[in-house]
Amino acid sequence: MGEQTWIYVPEKGASDDSERADWTGRIWSEGEQTVRWQFEVIRLTEPRTIYDQGVFQGALPVSVLVDHQRPATLVRPIAFLVDPGKSGTKHPYLRTRLTGSFQALLTGRAVADENEPIFVGMGMESETFAAWYGGRSFDDTVGEDHRTTSIEIRKPEEELVVVPGLGKVTAVRSPFVQRGHASSEVRTRTVLRITFDQPRSLSEALDLCLGVELLFGFLTGFRPKFPMFHLWGAGTEGNERVPQDAELELGGVSFRPDKLPHFLERMHMKGRDAAGLKEVLEVYAANQFDIPTRIAAVQIGRWxxxxxxxxxxxxxxxxxxxxxxxxxxxxxxxxxxxxxxxxxxxxxxxxxxxxxxxxxxxxxxxxxxxxxxxxxxxxxxxxxxxxxxxxxxxxxxxxxxxxxxxxxxxxxxxxxxxxxxxxxxxxxxxxxxxxxxxxxxxxxxxxxxxxxxxxxxxxxxxxxxxxxxxxx
Structure with a gap:
């Protein structure tokens, strides 16, 4: 079982029944090769609503407060256990406990309708995309004794392409220095950002994040744990439009606990042939259901x-x-x-x-x-x-x-x-x-x-x- 996080789940406004109590509980992820989001919530109830699932009914998005502080959304939750507890003179208070799973966690924004187009872009710092995009953002010089004598940091590199059916895609490769009190580490950060050609719903953004990550994992033959995806919408504060960021963590996706493969162990990389960033994303954008379906089947067949x-x-x-x-x-x-x-x-x-x-x-x-x-x-x-x-x-x-x-x-x-x-x-x-x-x-x-x-x-x-x- 992964690290557990407390959640508060308000019921007010979920239906015409305003007497139902709010829920409190926890969420966590588990699984050795498949991350599965799990939840468990509990509340006081009345006899007539003891089996009522409240806002968890129907697998609709559920708005919560993560750690009782930050807005979030449980995406497509399903309760597979409804526990009414005990009753009798020794148990004068009735309660209902739900246990179930959900497909993804969106932190930073409460979404009531997963089909409402509210997001204008997404970004990710993905191991699979970095493996496919390749390259380094620094040069090291080795002396005659085979020891590194100097490290030169390169300027950030940016590639911008426009993909029909997707939007403006930006790939950024930049150096990153992790400083410590005794040593420092220099590595290359590779980030992919997509500014959508039109606002996307949570449902569409979820499929897009899944599809793009599967795409680059397939091209490289590398399937690590999924990264954190960043989604942003456009909100209004006063007379100014300000970004509203949220983090999306997917569940139910299989992965392999492998390290980043050597470039000779990758099936394909940018620059090996004519299939560059624009080309592969254009094919994906034109086949956003077909390509992930094939990739998922291949991964089951291979791994x-x-x-x-x-x-x-x-x-x-x-x-x-x-x-x-x-x-x-x-x-x-x-x-x-x-x-x-x-x-x-x-x-x-x-x-x-x-x-x-x-x-x-x-x-x-x-x-x-x-x-x-x-x-x-x-x-x-x-x-x-x-x-x-x-x-x-x-x-x-x-x-x-x-x-x-x-x-x-x-x-x-x-x-x-x-x-x-x-x-x-x-x-x-x-x-x-x-x-x-x-x-x-x-x-x-x-x-x-x-x-x-x-x-x-x-x-x-x-x-x-x-x-x-x-x-x-």
């Missing part, structure tokens, strides 16, 4: 899936949707669109009997929809042309595994484990590489870059067949 069944079941549906979207020919896509339009027209008929007749008696013959093995074969050709080595037998094997997993009991015998492992790993590798390709990453240098994808090395070409990737 967080407990069993082969869980890994394959998480990756395969997402991979299949991607294959259908990317590897159908123009003729096939046009045919399927016409087929869908026809049946939509039939279903819209005023007479329900027409639609019923079509469902029972109409059948499409000579379909042009490519099967899953065909789509996998096309994808494998693209990846193998970039230097990877996916086996020609994988399309049929993956298709067969998919059928056995999703249309029968997902049980395997001992002799089938190795084959299942290869199929699950190949599906994960394909989803990883095709997503990198969509983000504009050049796959050819990665085909022999073992340090960044050791867990998927069986699909890479022989070591030493290409030169090392150098830090820029």
């Amino acid at each position: 967080f899936g407990g069993t082969l069944n869980e890994r394959f079941a998480s990756v395969m549906p997402v991979l299949e949707e991607l294959l259908k979207a990317r590897f159908k020919s123009g003729e096939e896509t046009s045919y399927l669109a016409s087929e869908q339009a026809f049946f939509d027209y039939v279903d819209a008929a005023e007479d329900p009997a027409v639609g019923e007749f079509a469902r029972k008696h109409l059948e499409v013959k000579n379909k042009k929809s490519p099967g899953l093995p065909t789509l996998i074969t096309r994808a494998i050709k693209v990846l193998n042309d970039a230097g990877f080595e996916f086996g020609a037998d994988l399309p049929k094997r993956i298709n067969k595994r998919r059928a056995s997993m999703f249309h029968s009991s997902p049980l395997i015998d001992g002799g089938d484990v190795q084959a299942f492992y290869e199929e699950a790993s190949s599906a994960t590798a394909m989803l990883t590489l095709l997503t990198l390709r969509d983000l504009g990453v050049d796959l050819a240098p990665l085909s022999g870059h073992y340090p960044s994808m050791r867990d998927l090395s069986q699909f890479m070409k022989h070591p030493n067949s290409s030169g090392p990737i150098r830090e820029t």
Whole structure:
């Protein structure tokens, strides 16, 4: 259990019942590889409201005072235990205790409606973004005895890009000196700020923070604990507009307790190819649901899936949707669109009997929809042309595994484990590489870059067949 913080939860104004008492309680985060926000609150009550959850009903934002002092919001809280306590002559006072979890903590601002557009920007100092952005803000000079003789601090560097659908994005790389009484530490701080193109709601800001952090973690192959996100809105004080800052801490997200990887162990970094800050964010902004969904599936397939069944079941549906979207020919896509339009027209008929007749008696013959093995074969050709080595037998094997997993009991015998492992790993590798390709990453240098994808090395070409990737 993490450090606990006291909270005060007012009930006034939550409903027409003004007699209900306010809550007091605590919040904390817990979990070894997944931070989960938990809460526990208690209040005095009356017999008729002893099971009433009050403001915690309906998973709506709950305004609280953290440590009974600072405004905050519990985002999407769910109470999974309602404890009415005891009653009787020895317990003359009735109370209700709630225990549950919530998705995120917004500190510094009480938000009543998570869909109201109130935030104008966000910022983060993220390990994953720093790993992808790279670079240092200082130069050190080493003498003949291999000891550091001097350290020269560089001026802060700033990059500004405009991303359609997102806003103005600023990356700042600057030196930071941590001074101590006996020694000092010089390090590079890398901060990403986004000024939205239009005000965003708490719900939208939450998805954006999650998506951007997942994006850079995916590009580098690095999934540490999520950072603190800073959100700011515009408020009015007198006749002046002043910023209203708040800190957002997400929960329910898996992470790995790894240190910052060496630059040779990162899948991708800014400057290695044409996929720079503007390019990758433009792809993300145009696919703000699709890209995080793929990344989440990849992370389960590579790191967080407990069993082969869980890994394959998480990756395969997402991979299949991607294959259908990317590897159908123009003729096939046009045919399927016409087929869908026809049946939509039939279903819209005023007479329900027409639609019923079509469902029972109409059948499409000579379909042009490519099967899953065909789509996998096309994808494998693209990846193998970039230097990877996916086996020609994988399309049929993956298709067969998919059928056995999703249309029968997902049980395997001992002799089938190795084959299942290869199929699950190949599906994960394909989803990883095709997503990198969509983000504009050049796959050819990665085909022999073992340090960044050791867990998927069986699909890479022989070591030493290409030169090392150098830090820029």
